[in-house]
Amino acid sequence: MLHLTYLIILLPLVGFGILLAAGRRLGDPAAGWLATIAVGASFVVSVGVYLSLLGVDAPVRSYGQNLWTWIPVDRLQVHAGLYVDPLSMTMVLFITGISSLIHLYSIGYMKGDKDFPKFFLYMNLFVASMLILVLGSNLLVTFVGWEGVGTCSYWLVSFWFTRDSAASAGKKAFVYNRIGDVGFLLAIFLVWSKVHTFDYQAIFANIDKIGSANITAICLLLLVGVMGKSAQIPLFPWLADAMEGPTPVSALIHAATMVTAGVYLLCRVNPLLHASPSAELTIAIVGAATAFVAATIACAQQDIKKVLAYSTVSQLGYMFLAIGCGAYTAAIFLMVAHAFFKGLLFLGAGSVIHGLHDEQDLKRMGNLRAYLPITFITFAIGWLCIAAVPPLSGFWAKGDILDNTWAAHPALWAVGIVTAALTAYYMSRLTGLAFFGKDRWAGADGGPTPDAAYAHHADGHSSEPHESPWIMTVPLWILSFFAAVAGVMAISGSRFSLANWVDPVFGANLFHNNLSSSALWVLAVVDGVVAVLFVLIGLRLWSTRSERPALEASFLRGAWYINELYDTVFGRPSERLAAFCADVVDPKIIDGAVNGVAGAFRGSGSLLRRTQTGYVRNYLVGIMFGAVVILGFMLTRMWWG
Amino acid sequence: MSVSPGWYLGLSTVLFAIGTIGVLVRRNVLIMFMCVELMLNAANLAFVTFARTLHDIGGQVLVFFVLVVAAAEVVVGLGIVVAIFRRRASANADDLHLMKG
Numbered sequence: 001m002l003h004l005t006y007l008i009i010l011l012p013l014v015g016f017g018i019l020l021a022a023g024r025r026l027g028d029p030a031a032g033w034l035a036t037i038a039v040g041a042s043f044v045v046s047v048g049v050y051l052s053l054l055g056v057d058a059p060v061r062s063y064g065q066n067l068w069t070w071i072p073v074d075r076l077q078v079h080a081g082l083y084v085d086p087l088s089m090t091m092v093l094f095i096t097g098i099s100s101l102i103h104l105y106s107i108g109y110m111k112g113d114k115d116f117p118k119f120f121l122y123m124n125l126f127v128a129s130m131l132i133l134v135l136g137s138n139l140l141v142t143f144v145g146w147e148g149v150g151t152c153s154y155w156l157v158s159f160w161f162t163r164d165s166a167a168s169a170g171k172k173a174f175v176y177n178r179i180g181d182v183g184f185l186l187a188i189f190l191v192w193s194k195v196h197t198f199d200y201q202a203i204f205a206n207i208d209k210i211g212s213a214n215i216t217a218i219c220l221l222l223l224v225g226v227m228g229k230s231a232q233i234p235l236f237p238w239l240a241d242a243m244e245g246p247t248p249v250s251a252l253i254h255a256a257t258m259v260t261a262g263v264y265l266l267c268r269v270n271p272l273l274h275a276s277p278s279a280e281l282t283i284a285i286v287g288a289a290t291a292f293v294a295a296t297i298a299c300a301q302q303d304i305k306k307v308l309a310y311s312t313v314s315q316l317g318y319m320f321l322a323i324g325c326g327a328y329t330a331a332i333f334l335m336v337a338h339a340f341f342k343g344l345l346f347l348g349a350g351s352v353i354h355g356l357h358d359e360q361d362l363k364r365m366g367n368l369r370a371y372l373p374i375t376f377i378t379f380a381i382g383w384l385c386i387a388a389v390p391p392l393s394g395f396w397a398k399g400d401i402l403d404n405t406w407a408a409h410p411a412l413w414a415v416g417i418v419t420a421a422l423t424a425y426y427m428s429r430l431t432g433l434a435f436f437g438k439d440r441w442a443g444a445d446g447g448p449t450p451d452a453a454y455a456h457h458a459d460g461h462s463s464e465p466h467e468s469p470w471i472m473t474v475p476l477w478i479l480s481f482f483a484a485v486a487g488v489m490a491i492s493g494s495r496f497s498l499a500n501w502v503d504p505v506f507g508a509n510l511f512h513n514n515l516s517s518s519a520l521w522v523l524a525v526v527d528g529v530v531a532v533l534f535v536l537i538g539l540r541l542w543s544t545r546s547e548r549p550a551l552e553a554s555f556l557r558g559a560w561y562i563n564e565l566y567d568t569v570f571g572r573p574s575e576r577l578a579a580f581c582a583d584v585v586d587p588k589i590i591d592g593a594v595n596g597v598a599g600a601f602r603g604s605g606s607l608l609r610r611t612q613t614g615y616v617r618n619y620l621v622g623i624m625f626g627a628v629v630i631l632g633f634m635l636t637r638m639w640w641g
Numbered sequence: 642m643s644v645s646p647g648w649y650l651g652l653s654t655v656l657f658a659i660g661t662i663g664v665l666v667r668r669n670v671l672i673m674f675m676c677v678e679l680m681l682n683a684a685n686l687a688f689v690t691f692a693r694t695l696h697d698i699g700g701q702v703l704v705f706f707v708l709v710v711a712a713a714e715v716v717v718g719l720g721i722v723v724a725i726f727r728r729r730a731s732a733n734a735d736d737l738h739l740m741k742g
Contacts (some may be wrong), residue, residue, distance in 0.1 A: 193730035523726075608742075610742070611742070612740065612741060612742025613738065613739030613741055613742075614737075614740045614741030614742070615734070615738050615740060616734050616737070617664075617665055617666075617734065617735075617737055620664055620665055622666060624661060624665070
């Protein structure tokens with residue numbers, strides 16, 4: 001059923017269309033169910049396509065589908081084409097799978113919101129865009145999806161746009177992404193100018209014609225593009241602000257899928273990266289730096305979602321580090337595992353926020369394991385996964401990356417292992433503050449409940465934290481199962497082995513670490529010990545006390561003051577330039593030119609109006625004078641001509 | 642004895658000059674009208690004179706056209722003058738300077 005690939009995209013798109021036409025009439029919760037079914041059906045088709053793809057026997061399993069000719073202009077022949085191979089199939093499977101679960105969860109989470117149908121409208125459009133992005137057979141189709149997910153991200157971040165912070169967070173996300181998009185577009189133009197095609201396979205076939213300097217330029221421009229989408233240094237601050245969106249959005253778009261688009265794109269263009277070692281090194285350094293910086297920031301955040309946001313940035317940094325080392329399979333492995341456990345953690349955080357009536361401050365939680373048992377158990381699985389405690393999936397995925405980094409760039413491995421320690425620490429801090437210790441939530445001591453101005457379920461719950469309904473806990477259970485067992489993909493030779501499945505896509509471009517098994521064992525033990533040690537340290541420090549100012553430096557709480565830096569370097573000068581334009585250029589130069597022209601006409605008019613006296617005799621004199629002049633002229637021509 | 646064409650042309654010039662000066666210096670709309678007629682007929686006289694001397698009937702034909710146009714013009718012009726006179730009880734051309742810029 002490979003020829004049904006287009007249905008994977010079409011189904012969420014149809015859901016979007018129906019919701020666009022009749023979303024309000026369907027209302028709450030029918031609109032949500034419709035959207036969930038659309039995405040769920042897309043998942044079913046994906047599984048069918050996956051099974052068919054397994055049947056294809058070739059060095060590289062793949063299937064191309066040209067839907068129509070999109071841009072037929074002379075030499076510019078762009079097809080709306082889809083390309084299925086193990087890489088894009090892996091993406092499609094986890095995107096549709098996790099999207100279905102998060103759609104289901106959202107039915108519960110968004111219950112009672114006045115824009116309930118609109119939320120699912122955006123969500124379906126997002127899923128369709130994301131699938132276009134990963135299934136596109138050429139750079140332009142990918143770019144359509146790329147912009148589509150960016151737009152949906154903007155709509156969903158500022159979903160509660162009546163709140164000032166949400167509106168400006170949406171704008172911030174959009175602007176940062178646009179900066180990256182410039183790089184992506186320039187890379188596309190450069191590719192076109194060298195090989196006159198956008199098709200991935202055609203580009204790779206003609207890679208010799210591009211020239212090594214141009215390949216490096218293309219890779220670095222693409223890196224600028226993915227920095228924006230995947231929140232890498234220096235374009236990462238938007239992701240923390242994007243937490244203003246509803247929590248399912250944070251889980252789906254800003255953890256599991258959209259932000260991994262950059263990782264996917266770099267994996268997709270692996271032959272280009274392989275041809276440019278300097279670009280690979282740049283990617284590795286950017287990834288390692290991002291992983292470390294974001295992890296330090298996450299250690300001092302107070303908002304539960306901000307911790308998870310910086311943690312996402314940090315994990316994406318790991319994926320970039322792996323790509324920079326050429327270990328694409330390891331990057332994909334962490335991407336899939338991360339999609340499970342970070343989706344789970346965000347949904348768990350959403351359940352906590354829901355249960356506490358929109359409280360997001362970690363310092364006002366505490367002891368929630370007594371009130372939210374299901375959320376606690378599932379969240380704990382996610383926590384141990386991301387902390388890389390063996391034998392959960394995070395351990396295998398992160399271990400895979402660290403092994404390859406050790407073999408390729410030992411200095412970056414050191415950054416990686418320090419970041420792993422920080423990851424284990426800050427996630428334990430989060431868990432300790434939220435689920436252990438004393439009850440600190442508002443109302444625990446009979447105090448006032450938090451402001452419910454934007455509460456979407458302010459319908460007379462008691463102030464005590466409450467467990468979420470089944471519609472929200474079922475996705476938690478499913479995700480925690482997959483997060484826990486996703487490590488089986490690391491077992492080489494098994495039928496679940498990720499390496500067997502995607503390695504052929506990368507072929508000779510893949511980095512093989514050639515480490516001896518004893519070295520691998522030592523590295524694994526180091527990873528495991530570091531993880532367990534820092535989980536215990538974090539839990540011990542933060543489950544007993546909620547205030548430790550020495551460990552929450554304001555430098556880290558302020559995210560390395562990166563926002564202030566950008567404000568000083570870019571924001572203020574731009575504002576001054578704008579003020580200069582508004583106060584000087586516009587009134588003096590632009591208005592001056594316009595008013596000057598008008599004044600010149602007015603002046604000449606007031607001079608000329610004197611000739612219009614209104615007296616017939618004056619006009620007659622003019623006529624006669626003219627007649628005499630003409631007559632005189634004719635006479636001169638007659639006599640002297 | 643025949644009068645030479647020069648006299649006719651001289652008379653025509655004198656009539657045209659009288660008409661022109663009349664239009665320019667008089668204020669009464671009716672007098673101005675009559676002066677315009679005078680100019681037209683001065684031109685007619687010149688046409689007829691040239692037609693005779695040059696043996697070209699075209700000049701005389703043109704006179705008929707001028708007469709027809711002059712008649713039509715008088716009809717319209719006098720109509721306007723009467724209309725204005727009814728409203729203002731004056732035939733002074735200088736009273737009509739609404740088009741002053």
